[in-house]
Amino acid sequence: MTKPPRGTPPRVGPGVEAGVTEAMIHEQVHTFYGQVRRDPALGPIFNRIIDDWDTHLDKMCDFWSSVLLMTGRFKGSPMAAHVGIPDIRPTHFARWLHLFAQTARAVCPPPAAELFIAKSEMIAQSLQLGIAASRGEFPPLTPQRRPVAGDA
Numbered sequence: 001m002t003k004p005p006r007g008t009p010p011r012v013g014p015g016v017e018a019g020v021t022e023a024m025i026h027e028q029v030h031t032f033y034g035q036v037r038r039d040p041a042l043g044p045i046f047n048r049i050i051d052d053w054d055t056h057l058d059k060m061c062d063f064w065s066s067v068l069l070m071t072g073r074f075k076g077s078p079m080a081a082h083v084g085i086p087d088i089r090p091t092h093f094a095r096w097l098h099l100f101a102q103t104a105r106a107v108c109p110p111p112a113a114e115l116f117i118a119k120s121e122m123i124a125q126s127l128q129l130g131i132a133a134s135r136g137e138f139p140p141l142t143p144q145r146r147p148v149a150g151d152a
Contacts, residue, residue: 015068018111022065028116029060032103041095049085067119082127083134093124 013020033053036042050056059076066074082088100120104113 013068013070015112015115018068018115019109020068020112020115022061022069024108024112025061025064025068027107028104029057029064031107032100033057033060035099035103036096039095039099042092042099045085045087045092064116067123068115078123079127079130083131088131090128093128097121097124 033046033056036046037053059074062071062073063076063078065071097120101113101117104116104120107113108116
């Protein structure tokens with residue numbers, strides 16, 4: 001990794017101002033995925049595709065550290081991982097977001113919780129669009145023109 005030029009301020013992620021710490025990320029990730037594993041809708045999917053929960057939780061801590069603190073620790077391809085899950089649906093994302101927000105509000109101070117939640121919503125939207133596109137379910141980019149009386 002190359003160092004930034006002298007005089008360049010260090011990269012500071014949005015989580016620093018909101019009070020996010022590595023310990024908070026760890027608690028959010030571990031508490032949240034503990035709930036996911038027991039959830040009747042999400043548990044069967046996650047438990048089927050994740051062989052090593054310790055490794056997955058470490059990776060998720062790296063992911064959120066990279067997103068919120070800009071540490072650059074995460075190495076992976078979330079889109080490819082999620083596109084490869086054939087039975088994931090928008091209802092699963094809605095449940096995931098609900099549990100994630102519930103956990104964030106329980107384990108984080110309000111500014112940090114709201115940042116976790118906002119980022120999770122953006123990430124979920126991006127993943128859902130990517131999954132839909134990979135399945136050929138992507139909506140048209142321009143609205144379809146409605147026929148007007150007199151059109152041939």
